[in-house]
Amino acid sequence: MPQAVAGPEIERLIQLLARMPGLGPRSARRAALQLIKKRDTLLGPLAEAMRVASERIVTCRECGNVDTCDPCTICRDHGRDPSMLVVVEDVSDLWALERSGAVTARYHVLGGILSALDGIRPENLNLARLVERASVPEMREIILALSATVDGQTTAHYVTELLAHLPVKVTKLAHGVPVGGELDYLDEGTLSAAIRQRTAF
Amino acid sequence: MPQAVAGPEIERLIQLLARMPGLGPRSARRAALQLIKKRDTLLGPLAEAMRVASERIVTCRECGNVDTCDPCTICRDHGRDPSMLVVVEDVSDLWALERSGAVTARYHVLGGILSALDGIRPENLNLARLVERASVPEMREIILALSATVDGQTTAHYVTELLAHLPVKVTKLAHGVPVGGELDYLDEGTLSAAIRQRTAF
Ligand SMILES: [Zn+2]
Ligand SMILES: [Zn+2]
Structure with a gap:
């Protein structure tokens, strides 16, 4: 000016x-x-x-969501299915999935995805806590709700390897997520279909 | 949601x-x-x-600008030419003109323009104070910086009539080609005004 x-x-x-x-x-x-x-x-x-x-506002130590309480509102919700976790890159993805109404479980926010270009490495992501949460006896399924980009899929492979020793099924969102698309731009119908049609990773 | x-x-x-x-x-x-x-x-x-x-933030009782002091920063500025007033519809117009750096005088914000459609009548505008300010002995010129719309021009005519009894010159902004504007995108009214009001090169 x-x-x-x-x-x-x-x-x-x-x-x-x-x-x-x-x-x-x-x-x-x-x-x-x-x-x-x-x-x-x-x-x-x-x-x-x-x-x-x-x-x-604080970051939830359980899942990485932001809220005014820790654990967050979602982690405190006893109506949520304790046998599943939905892994997302960012809080915005968590919000988008919540709006779709298709998730009955809790989330795990990685706080980013692996990216050689941006120098984001496994130690920069919220992965240690994910392994702990995936190791509880009642856990059955980890849903990887990551973007259908190269970095998103690299991250999905990494997380799958990381959890391979655990007796949990690792699934991913159905195709229907447009290639190159970012989750929080999608409409609720597409997100909800992608959750329903998740496939074994 | x-x-x-x-x-x-x-x-x-x-x-x-x-x-x-x-x-x-x-x-x-x-x-x-x-x-x-x-x-x-x-x-x-x-x-x-x-x-x-x-x-x-308060509204300046002198000019209708918004500021944290009353009179506002502009009205307090003793370097401003006291023989002119620039009449604008809204504070946003005042800000735009200030950014242009072309105004060395003070402003008068009407707080709207006359509009039969929106039911905006003379008594809804900051007109009484304008007549007072235009009546001070040192005043020479009132510049009507109003939109070149039907309502803007109706308002300009009304204000001109209102000030007709005072020894001040009432002027309006030139019509013409916007700086950087391409001729063949302009409407005929603007083009013919630009031809009529041509200046020496
Ligand atoms: Zn949480
Ligand atoms: Zn003022």
């Missing part, structure tokens, strides 16, 4: 908004102005919701 | 983010997750910037 158009408080709000995903400098100014106009109904409540989230 | 994917604090954050301009439900979830991942560098600071903005 050639010059500040308002006091430093508004400039700071615009600059921080511009760093949000999906907003650039121009739309950040527009968003700031809209927020200011809806001060009481949106700006104030959003500030408070962000403060609460910022102060209270 | 078919069901909550996380605790109520995260759900509330997602719901409020979804009401921001430019974000829908899906991108709001993505934004929430990105914010949570950047808790210390983005979510916390943004929450604080929003709180400060929400608590401190």
Whole structure:
């Protein structure tokens, strides 16, 4: 921006908004102005919701999900099937699968996938805890809900090897996930079909 | 959303983010997750910037701009030409003109334009204060920087009539070819205005 158009408080709000995903400098100014106009109904409540989230959100030590309690809401849910785990790359994938309503079990968030290009190695992923969770007596099946990309499939192979010594079946999502597609862009119907048609790995 | 994917604090954050301009439900979830991942560098600071903005921002009683002081930063700027006022529809127009660096005077924000369709009448606009500001002895020119739409031009005519009894010149923005604009994409009205208002090379 050639010059500040308002006091430093508004400039700071615009600059921080511009760093949000999906907003650039121009739309950040527009968003700031809209927020200011809806001060009481949106700006104030959003500030408070962000403060609460910022102060209270923790990563679940069981599964890697983010929530305001640890273990997270899903891990605490006693209605979930304890004989399965759904392994995902990221929390966004967990959210997408939850929205599909097709998962009755708990999750395990790897926190990334193996990538030679990005230098992401097994020790960077949440794998040790996965082996522990997959080793409990009641565990029967580990569903690998990973993206159908080269890195996703490399990771799937790695995890399968890692769990090979355990008496669990390792399955993967059915094809139906578009090749190259990222999970959290998919519609709920496709996700739900992919869960139902999972195959042995 | 078919069901909550996380605790109520995260759900509330997602719901409020979804009401921001430019974000829908899906991108709001993505934004929430990105914010949570950047808790210390983005979510916390943004929450604080929003709180400060929400608590401190006021509308300038002089010009209708929004700022954390009243009169606003621009109205307080003694380097501004006191013989001119630039009349705009909205604060976003004021910001856009400030970024252009072409305005050395102060502004007057109408807070809308006359619109039969939207039921916006003269008494809904910040017009009484405009007449007062245009009546000070040093005032020479009122620049109407309003959109070149039917409503914008209706408003421009109304304001011109309103100020007709005052010894000020009322001007409007030139019509013409946008800088960087290609001729054959422009409408005939713009082209004929650009020809009529041609300037020496
Ligand atoms: Zn958990
Ligand atoms: Zn002002």
